[in-house]
Amino acid sequence: MKFLSFESDVSLGQNASEFIAKEIARHDSFVLCAATGGTPTITYRELVKKKSAFEHVRLTLIKLDEWGGIEPTHASTCESYLQQHLIEPLSFNQERYISFRSDAPDPEAECRRIQESLHGLGRINLCILGLGMNGHIAFNEPADFLQPGCHVARLSESSQQHPMALQRSLPGTFGFTLGMADILQSETILLMVSGQKKKEIFNEFMNRKITPRLPASFLWLHPNVFCYHTADSLH
Ligand code: F6R
Numbered sequence: 001m002k003f004l005s006f007e008s009d010v011s012l013g014q015n016a017s018e019f020i021a022k023e024i025a026r027h028d029s030f031v032l033c034a035a036t037g038g039t040p041t042i043t044y045r046e047l048v049k050k051k052s053a054f055e056h057v058r059l060t061l062i063k064l065d066e067w068g069g070i071e072p073t074h075a076s077t078c079e080s081y082l083q084q085h086l087i088e089p090l091s092f093n094q095e096r097y098i099s100f101r102s103d104a105p106d107p108e109a110e111c112r113r114i115q116e117s118l119h120g121l122g123r124i125n126l127c128i129l130g131l132g133m134n135g136h137i138a139f140n141e142p143a144d145f146l147q148p149g150c151h152v153a154r155l156s157e158s159s160q161q162h163p164m165a166l167q168r169s170l171p172g173t174f175g176f177t178l179g180m181a182d183i184l185q186s187e188t189i190l191l192m193v194s195g196q197k198k199k200e201i202f203n204e205f206m207n208r209k210i211t212p213r214l215p216a217s218f219l220w221l222h223p224n225v226f227c228y229h230t231a232d233s234l235h
Contacts, residue, residue, distance in 0.1 A: 001219065001220065001222075001225045001226075001227055002225070002226050002227065003227045003229065004226065004227070004228050004229070005229055005230070005231050005234070006228065006229070006230055006231065007230070007231055008230065009042055009194055009195075009230060010042060012042070012043070012192065012194060012228050012229070012230055013041075013042025013043040013045065013046050014042075014046050015228060016040075016043040016046075016190065016192060016228045017043045017044070017045075017046035017047040017049075017050060018046075018050070019190065019226065019228070020032075020043070020047055020126065020128070020190065021047060021050040021053045021054055022053075023125070023126050023188065024053075024054040024057050024059065024125075024126070025053050025054045025056075025057065027057055027125065028056075028057065028058060029057065029058040029059075029060075030054075030057050030058070030059050030060070030125045030126070031060045031062065031121055031122070031123065031124045031125045031126075032059060032060070032061050032062070032124075032125065032126050032128070033061075033062040033063075033064050033124045033126070033127040033128065033178065033183075033186065034061060034062070034063065034064060034082060034086060034128050035064045035065070035128050035129050035130045035138065036063075036064070036065075036078040036081040036082060036085075036164070037081075037130045037162070037163075037164065038130075038163060038194075039130040039131075039192045039193070039194045040085075040128060040130060040192060041085060043128075043192065044085040044086055045085070047086075048085075048086070048089040048090060051089075051090055058096070059092070059096065060096040060097075060098065060121060061082070061086065061087070061092060061096065061097045061098070062097075062098045062099070062118070062121075062124065062178070063078055063079065063082055063097075063098065063099035063100060064078075064127070064128075064129070064138045064177070064178055065078060065100070065138040065139045065153075065175055065176060065177040065178065066078045066079065066099070066100040066101075066102050066175060066176045066177075067102055067164070067165065067168075067172045067175050068102060068104075068107055068152065068172060068173075068174040068175050068176055069102070069103070069172060069173070069174065070102045070103065070168060070172060071102070071103055072101060072102050072103060074102075074167075074168065075167060076164045076165065076167035076168050077102045077164075078102075078164075079099060079102060081164075082099070098114060098117045098118070098121070099114075100114055100150075100176035102176075104176075107152045107174065107176065108152060110176060111149075111150040111151055111152060111176060112150075114150045114176070114178075115149050115150040115182075118150070118178070118182060123185060123186065123187055124182070124183075124185065124186040124187065125186070125187050125188065126186065126187065126188045126189075126190060127183055127186035127188070127189045127190070128190050128192070129183070129189060129190065129191045129192070129216075129219075130191075130192055130193070131191060131192075131193045131198055131201060131202060131205070131216055132158065132159065132162075132201075132216075133158050133161075133162075133197065133198070133201060134156055134158035134159070134201065135201050135204065135205065135213070135214035135215055135216050135217070136156070136158075136159065136215050136216070137180075137183060137191075137215050137216045137218075137219070138177040138178055138183065139153035139155065139159065139175040139176070139177035140153070140177060140179065140180055140183075140215040141153055141154070141155070141156045141159065141215070142156065142212065142213045142214060142215060143212055143213075144212060145212055146179070146180045146212045146215055146218070147179045147180065148179045148180055148181035148182070149178075149179040149181060149182060150176070150177065150178055150179055150182065151176075151177060151179055152174055152175070152176060153174060153175045153176070153177050154173065154174055155172060155173055155174060155175055159175070160172065160173075180215065180218055184218060184219075184221065184222055186222075187224065188224045188225075188226070189219060189222055189224065189225045189226070190225075190226050190228065191216070191219060191225060191226070191227045191228070192227075192228050192229070193227065193228075193229035193230070193233045193234075194229065194230045194233060195230060195232065195233055196232045196233065198229075198233040199232070199233055199234065199235075201214070202229065202233050202234055203234065203235065205217060206234070208220050
C-alpha cells in the first residue's frame with residue numbers, strides 16, 4: 001500500500017484528482033467506481049476541471065453504493081451526489097453509468113441486476129473509496145463475515161449517523177453495495193481518508209490486522225492500493 005500524506009483537504013483533493021485524471025487518460029476505455037460522501041467532494045470538483053485531459057476515453061462510471069428506501073432525487077442519495085459532482089459537470093453519458101436504484105421495489109433483484117452489469121463489464125480499473133467511521137468500505141459493514149458480491153446491507157448505527165443519512169426525515173435501515181470481491185478485484189484502489197475524526201479508525205487500520213470487524217483492513221491484501229490521507233487523520 002502506498003501512502004501519501006497531505007496538509008489539507010484541498011491539497012489532498014488536488015493531488016488525488018491529478019492521480020485519477022492520469023489513470024483515466026492513459027486508457028482508451030476505463031471503468032471508474034466512485035464513492036460519495038464528504039471525503040471525495042473536493043477531489044471530484046478538481047477532477048471535473050481536468051476533464052479535457054480524459055475526454056478521449058470511453059469512460060464507464062459505477063456508483064459504489066446507495067441508501068435504500070428513498071427517492072433517487074432526494075438530496076441525501078448517492079445518486080444526487082454523483083449527478084451533482086460528476087455526471088452533470090462531466091456531461092457524462094448516462095448509458096455508461098451503472099447505479100443501484102435507491103427506491104428499487106425488490107432490493108435483492110436490484111443487487112442481481114447490478115452484479116450482472118459488473119460481470120458484463122469485466123474489471124474495475126479504479127475504485128475510489130472512503131473510510132467509514134466504523135471501518136466500513138462502501139456499505140460493507142463490520143460483521144462476523146463479509147460478502148463478496150453486491151448485496152443489500154443492513155446499516156450499522158454508525159452508518160445511520162452519517163451526515164448523508166441525517167438529511168432524511170426517517171432513518172434508513174438498509175443500503176445497496178458492491179461486495180468485497182467486487183472491490184478487491186479492481187485493478188487499482190484509491191482510499192481517501194480525511195480529518196481528525198477518522199484518526200481512531202485509521203490508526204486501527206494501520207495495525208495491518210485483517211478482520212471482518214474492520215472491512216477496510218482487507219485492502220491490505222490488495223497489491224495496488226494508494227492511500228491519500230490528510231496528516232491530521234493519522235497518529
Ligand atoms: C459512500 C461510501 C461510504 C463512505 C464512508 C466515508 O459512497 O461508500 O463508505 O466512503 O462512509 O464517508 P465520508 O467521506 O463522508 O466520511
